[in-house]
Amino acid sequence: MPDLYDEVPYPSLPRPQSHPSRIAALAAIAGMTPPPVSRWRVLEIGCGDACNLLPLAFEYPKGRFTGVDRAAVPMARGRDMAAKLGLANLELYEVNLLDWKPNGEFDYIIAHGFYSWVPFEIRDRLLALCATALSSGGVAYISYNALPGGHLRRYVWDLLKFHTSRAASPRIRIEKAHEVARLVAALPVDDPGRAAIRREMENVLERGSEAIFHDDLSETNDPVYLMDFIGHAARHGLQYLGDAEPVRDDVRDLPWPAEDWFEARQYGDFLACRKFRESILCREQIPLRRVLSLDRFQALAAASRVKPAEPQPDGAQKFELSQGRSLTTNHPLVKDVLCFLASRWPGSVPVTGLPLGGYPPEDAADMLMRLVEAEAIEFWQQPPRVAMAIGERPVASPLARFQLSLGLTMVTNQRHQSIDLPDESGRLLVSLLDGTRDREALAAAMGRVAPGPEGAPADPAAIERALQVGLQEMLRLCLLVG
């Protein structure tokens, strides 16, 4: 039987939260001593076309990267890309995880979009592999659909599967799934239950066809409670360190007391109706510190892409976060730290350089963690190589330039994020930024490639303006290398 991942390609993207430097930062905050960048050995299970591993292998040539996936077509795509990029530090194995034995240890094991989508035998093998192949100070990142939010999603999965069960091909299944999702989303909403269902269907419609096919119509789709995941890990001698995705639930303000740190998180999931987790595991022998301490932040770098709005008359400050969210605060420490980091974006700042002076260290540590949870700050073990200003001869990410040369419009930036460049002039600019051209040469090259109306010479002032705007945008998008 053909592998469904061969028949319908999965729309894989790099997962910023799985970046070893970010996982290492969270491990350090929990009291671990993660391996230094120069020694990274990274394994990804169910890596698809290796689009998460390729940028890492490219950016960290001294690291060793290994990917495992049983689907032939995405693997071939990954190998082809690795060969074109000349990567000698990436090995890709096309094999069923059940039949694969690692030769050596790994400091980071990543499995994104895998655990709850595969039968129990395979997810159990994943944890058994973590137990045997993680280095003593290593950490595993495992994402999965979570309960109780998975109950809501299960309604959608069951309806979509029921409606598409007689479809003769993947293409027809996808069409029928779209059809029913559209129809349900358009039904009048006259009670809160319907409203929740409509939201779920709208979420489905926001995903592309291929993601619907593999994520919502997947044969196996078994979301788990955090406590069950923790229990499963414990049976393999692994312990739960925390989550890579910031936790947006209210574990700090539970309406009733929790027995311990773990139970608080499970209650948080109940109250937030959490649907997805990106959990980090390490060996059970490692003593983790659940009480935050500023010392453990000190070796890290912080970055924040918040945008401060005008201060409000009462002194409160609003910050725009991603995805239309915002944070408004009156807390002087939060205001100082976020304004300081925003002024340094796209650069990162050593934690030792943050304006934390005058505050008790435990309050500062607590505030920093709250900002991580609010997705207002991210920490890195080693800051990414991002330009903080536009240089004389700016250099755009060589990987992004390579991706554009293949005709792609989605590129990977220096923070391991996917950036869509739908505009041809933006793509042209990135392609030109190879470090050989100053502003004059860039303007001349842009004028040659994009002349004015009806082939007339382009207006030099208009080109200069477009160049300035374009460079600023590439800087903001972390596409320039520092």
Ligand SMILES: C[S@@+](CC[C@H](N)C(=O)[O-])C[C@H]1O[C@@H](n2cnc3c(N)ncnc32)[C@H](O)[C@@H]1O
């Ligand atoms: C949902 S995709 C996720 C791909 C990628 N990690 C991502 O997030 O874009 C799941 C991947 O797991 C792979 N897979 C599923 N079962 C597997 C098994 N038993 N052994 C190896 N790979 C498997 C599939 O081929 C597929 O590429």
